[in-house]
Amino acid sequence: MNNSRARYPPGLGVGRGGGTIANPNFQSRVPHQQYVQRGLMQNHQHFQHPQQEHQQQHQHQQQQQWLRRNQLPAGDSDVDEVEKTVQSEAVDSSSQDWKARLKIPPADTRYRTEDVTATKGNEFEDYFLKRELLMGIYEKGFERPSPIQEESIPIALTGSDILARAKNGTGKTAAFCIPALEKIDQDNNVIQVVILVPTRELALQTSQVCKELGKHLKIQVMVTTGGTSLKDDIMRLYQPVHLLVGTPGRILDLAKKGVCILKDCSMLVMDEADKLLSPEFQPSVEQLIRFLPGSRQILMFSATFPVTVKDFKDRYLHKPYVINLMDELTLKGITQFYAFVEERQKVHCLNTLFSKLQINQSIIFCNSVNRVELLAKKITELGYSCFYIHAKMLQDHRNRVFHDFRNGACRNLVCTDLFTRGIDIQAVNVVINFDFPKNSETYLHRVGRSGRFGHLGLAVNLITYEDRFNLYRIEQELGTEIKQIPPHIDQAVYCR
Structure with missing residues (x-):
């Protein structure tokens, strides 16, 4: 047996790729006497113990493999193929395991309308999103993209401008939050995405969705609205912020002061x-756009697009991709009734509805702040739990009411039209227009608070003699029929 250990790197035991174990027989300099002893050992190998000989042979084979591997050129195809195979096996194994480790909420088994379920069959993985973002999507309870998400996400990821029209409660928020989070470079601590919303409550809700979807990403989300401390917002902007959610006036104010770059x-x-x-x-909004780079991407989402939106599109959007998923303006899955009453009978009628309907949570709309507070007091006197919210309340109080109602602390909420824009509380299955709205857009947004994300809902309108013309006009404009309320309403039309 030839002694070739001098060819091996010093201290090499098991070779590269594992824990390197020092060779117990290695010495950095071998004295002359040891060469003589080594020769004697070679002449008497047959006297070695069989187990020791087997260990030496195994160690010799591993070392020869290590040497052959390191003698190959760096770009050797065989080595590359081996490493690629090992890496692909590791990826396959991890891809099978990562979903199993997620804390996915129970599947929602309630009935959903086809404006949410009629998809192309895509999966979120089809968009090649970051795994950390996919983890947040699935842990949020999303199973597959809704139609508006299928249309919007791949287009937004290409950098194109979008003008999207879709029904309330069909997944619009995630349709823009997901591509926004995907495109953010979390290593670049600058504001890369701004999301504008018209109300403080919607700003809080949208920022919460962004945080939940991006909870496995190192993305900093900030929300800023009027009515909160300007000093606190300025101090927060000295810290890293990647995504900014807020109302136009407050963000413009911060941009003019030079603290919102x-x-x-x-x-x-x-x-x-x-x-x-x-x-x-x-x-x-138009002043704020001047602070953005000329190459910015603009995504516009809404349920209705009046002339002002079309004018804005022509001036500020570059070859926008137009998405229109609203062949019918009214929401599918929402049953609409009216009850013809006198003004003094409204509270009694409301009491009857509370006693006969199966209400998970309800939102009751009034046309003025004073009527909101008076009605909330009446409902409480009738023995029903009730919160109220309107624009003249302090912001902290509004935030607390919104948070508590969303978490199910109360069954009924009385409010003004402050609460009609994009507020997503999926437990709400009944909307009552205590005061009937004066135009179809307001009616559409009010009714959209029930039946969120394709679930069923019920809208009941209390109509006085003065409201009859508005009722007729809204029916004509929306192309729908609002029927007279029957003595009994089947729970299947709004509780499945």
Whole structure:
């Protein structure tokens, strides 16, 4: 047996790739006497113990393999193929395991309408999203993309502008949050995405969705709205922020003060775009766009697109991809009734509805702040749990009411039209228009608070003599029929 150990790297035991074990027989310099002894050992190998000889042969084979591997060129195809095979096997194994480790909520087995279920059959993995983002998507309870998500996500990922019209409660928020989170470079600590919304409550809700979807990413989300501390917002902007959610006036104010730097913001999202382009918000939105780079991407989402939206599109969007999933304006899955009453009978009628309907949670709309507070007091006196919310309340109080109602602390909420824009509380299955709205857009947004994400809902309208013309006009404009309320309402039409 030839002694070739001097060819091996010093201290080599099991070779590269495992824990390196020092060779117990290695010495850095071999004295002359040891060469003589080594020769004697070679002449008497047959006297070695069989187990020791087997160990030496095994060690010799491993070392020869290590040497052959390191003698190959760096780009050797055989080595590359081996490494690729090992890596692909590791990826396959991990891809099978990562979903099993997720904390996925129980599947929602309630009935859903086809405006949510009629998809092309795509999966979220089909969009080649970051695994950390996919983890957040599945842990949020999303199973497959809804139609608006199927249409929007791949287009948004290409960098194109989007003008999307879809029904309330069909997944619009995730349709823009998912591509926004995917495109953010979390190693670049600048504002890269701005999401504009018209109300404080919607800003809080949208930022929460972003945080939940991106909880496995190192993305910093900030929400800023009027009515909160400007000083706190300024201090927060000195920390890393990747995604900013807020109302136009507050973000514009921060940009003018030079603390909200938007020169690296590559995506602007406008949720409830029709409201953002109303006279109340449009000047602020257009001023804000001047702080963005010329190459920015703009995504516009809403349930209705009046003329103002089309004008804005022509001026600020570059060859936008138009998505229209609203062949019918009214929402599928929502049964609509009216009850013809006198003004003084409304509270009694409401009491009757509470006693006869199977209400998970309900939202009751009034046309003024005073009527909201008076009705909430009446409902409490009737013995029913009730919260109320309106624009004149302090912001902290509004946030607390919204949070508690969303978490199921109360069954009924009385509010003004402040609560009609994009607020997503899936437990709400009944909407009552205590005061009937004066236009079809407001009616559409109010009714959209029930039947979220394709579930069934019920809308009941209390109509006085003065409301009859508005009822007729809204039916004509929306192309729908609002029927007179029957003595008994089957629970199957709003509770499945």
